Amino acid sequence: IQETFQFNSQLKSLTIKQSPLSDLSPELFRSFPNLQQLDLRGTTLKPLDFVVKANLSALRSLQLSDNATTVINERLFQTLPALIYLDLGNNPLTCDCSNAGFIQWVKSNNQTQVDNAFQFTCSFPLTKQGTKLLDFDFQSCWIDFSFLCFISSTCLVVLTLLPSFIYHFLRWQLVYAFHLFLAFLYDSRKRGKGVPHLYDAFISYNTKDEAWVYGELLPALEGEQGWRLCLHHRDFQPGKPIIENIIDAIYGSRKTICVISQSEWCSREIQMASFRLFDEQKDVLILLFLEEIPAQQLSPYYRVRKLVKKLTYLSWSKAGRHTGVFWQVLWTEQFKKSW
Known part of the structure; x- marks a missing residue:
């Protein structure tokens, strides 16, 4: 595919639909830096990391519906400064902390229209299957577990040393x-x-x-x-x-x-x-x-x-x-x- 588009530097719209790609190389999109519309519906894509490395700074519309994507990295949108339309419908999204950044971005961004975002449903885990993605409480995901581990380990050390101190000095x-x-x-x-x-x-x-x-x-x-x-x-x-x-x-x-x-x-x-x-x-x-x-x-x-x-x-x-x-x-x- 990369050889097919290597001489199309002025290409502004690209559609690849209903193709079992599952994954794409970011090298493919470096041949047309002026790309504004990208339609990848029904291509069974799972990870979207290729978008992050593809340098699609001019992309305005991205259609990724009917794929197999479960987790969306919020870094994807930092590399798409011109994006104003996003379609992610009918993807088996996961409702856990791995999508917390994406959920927060959907709720807070004022530039990009996420088509029908309030109808996105959870496919994983099974306990949340069928619930709304945007109803997931992502606040618990921001807990600083390293700090909690520090506090826990400190308390454990103190509780271990305290009896020894009491026995030696205060018994x-x-x-x-x-x-x-x-x-x-x-x-x-x-x-x-x-x-x-x-x-x-x-x-x-x-x-x-x-x-x-x-x-x-x-x-x-x-x-x-x-x-x-x-x-x-x-x-x-x-x-x-x-x-x-x-x-x-x-x-x-x-x-x-x-x-x-x-x-x-x-x-x-x-x-x-x-x-x-x-x-x-x-x-x-x-x-x-x-x-x-x-x-x-x-x-x-x-x-x-x-x-x-x-x-x-x-x-x-x-x-x-x-x-x-x-x-x-x-x-x-x-x-x-x-x-």
């Missing part, structure tokens, strides 16, 4: 707040009911210090001074959650004695007793140090440094041979600001 503060909340709930239930103190003191200690508790503390307080002591190995209710047992022991005792050594010590008990101390404004917590512990080793997460500065504390290592004085001071602390 003890959260545990502390949780225990305070449990103590608050317990105190709210018991407030005003006049709950009696079942014990003189609740002894909190690490199992590594059990020998000292049973060998020194119990004989002195229960044997000699007649204290009623609560110890978790002996007095906690079996089958009851450990937190509830601790809360019951703290609020059921006049004092809470925390035995502290280089071993792990009574973190949860200090948290609960601290809340009771702040809530009741009573000196209900006694810190008993079995050995000297440098201040930097007292974990700030349990606020022991602040408690050591504010509360009375006893040191077994400083008592030396004067253990009688040590137990007498402890006896005095039991009655201090507690009744």
Whole structure:
């Protein structure tokens, strides 16, 4: 075909109808740059990309009805500045975002008459078959999916890093707040009911210090001074959650004695007793140090440094041979600001 028209540079009108072309080369139309009318009806054309590359700047009328075109690139009309008439009837057009630019162009352009455009119907997808092409809502096609992907990936990264950050830097503060909340709930239930103190003191200690508790503390307080002591190995209710047992022991005792050594010590008990101390404004917590512990080793997460500065504390290592004085001071602390 190209050889047929290569010497027709002044051709202004070209009709090729009812021919099974399916596709055309843009080289064909470069032989006649003055072409004004092009009729390609019934040629089973599918893509129209050849128009974009054909340099038909003088084309005024384009007839493409009864073809097999499904998608129309809006760039086609940018290369046809003189176009005033367009016929695309009876093409199996697709109603999706691939035709969004064409639909927008049909609705907004004031130069080109698109013949019977409001009667164009959708052939694809099947769910929209028979509906009007111009009724397709193309606004959703302009969503910036790259921005959405950026936001989604950012949120995913933050949600992944946030638990790690909380665990590394804030886990003890959260545990502390949780225990305070449990103590608050317990105190709210018991407030005003006049709950009696079942014990003189609740002894909190690490199992590594059990020998000292049973060998020194119990004989002195229960044997000699007649204290009623609560110890978790002996007095906690079996089958009851450990937190509830601790809360019951703290609020059921006049004092809470925390035995502290280089071993792990009574973190949860200090948290609960601290809340009771702040809530009741009573000196209900006694810190008993079995050995000297440098201040930097007292974990700030349990606020022991602040408690050591504010509360009375006893040191077994400083008592030396004067253990009688040590137990007498402890006896005095039991009655201090507690009744």
